[in-house]
Amino acid sequence: MFNLRYLVIYLSLIVGLTLMILPLPEWAQSYRPNWVALILIYWSMALPKRVGLWYAVVTGLLADTLQGTLLGQHALALVIIMYLNLNFYQRIRVLSLPQQSLYVFILLFICQIMVIWVEGIMGRPTPVFAYLGAPIVGMMIWPWVFVILRDIRRKAMVG
Numbered sequence: 001m002f003n004l005r006y007l008v009i010y011l012s013l014i015v016g017l018t019l020m021i022l023p024l025p026e027w028a029q030s031y032r033p034n035w036v037a038l039i040l041i042y043w044s045m046a047l048p049k050r051v052g053l054w055y056a057v058v059t060g061l062l063a064d065t066l067q068g069t070l071l072g073q074h075a076l077a078l079v080i081i082m083y084l085n086l087n088f089y090q091r092i093r094v095l096s097l098p099q100q101s102l103y104v105f106i107l108l109f110i111c112q113i114m115v116i117w118v119e120g121i122m123g124r125p126t127p128v129f130a131y132l133g134a135p136i137v138g139m140m141i142w143p144w145v146f147v148i149l150r151d152i153r154r155k156a157m158v159g
Helices: 004-021 026-031 035-046 053-067 073-093 097-121 133-156
Strands: none
Touching (some): 004 053, 004 133, 026 133, 035 053, 035 073, 035 097, 035 133, 073 097, 097 133
16 A cells, blocks of 8 residues: 655655666776665665565566666565565664674675676676675665665654
């Protein structure tokens, strides 16, 4: 059921999808953080009963459609990291932001490995540095993503 209070979740995911398809120079493509994964990680930690695996499936399919990748590629990766996050969110929420950043790096690295694994199965070569670039950038921007989304959630009185 659609609730206007939760509109902020949908809008943030739309922003994340938009950031995933914005053009970047060729050298920066490997360092583009997985915005959708970062936003889903935040919302599933903040509202675990509201934002679950279905959000990951739908958002992943939208990401696949927007990027022109194999349908289900991002959905599979997002479901796996969301499943892990939903199992550990109570332990992670109490950590400091630098500690959370390390946890987010692990989730983003798993997501990156899954996406690259599917690309490899399809026969598309992937450079070695592509494994770590995006998760490291995602780890570095996690504190800002967390603070911005937390402030938006509090102002919108979501949760």
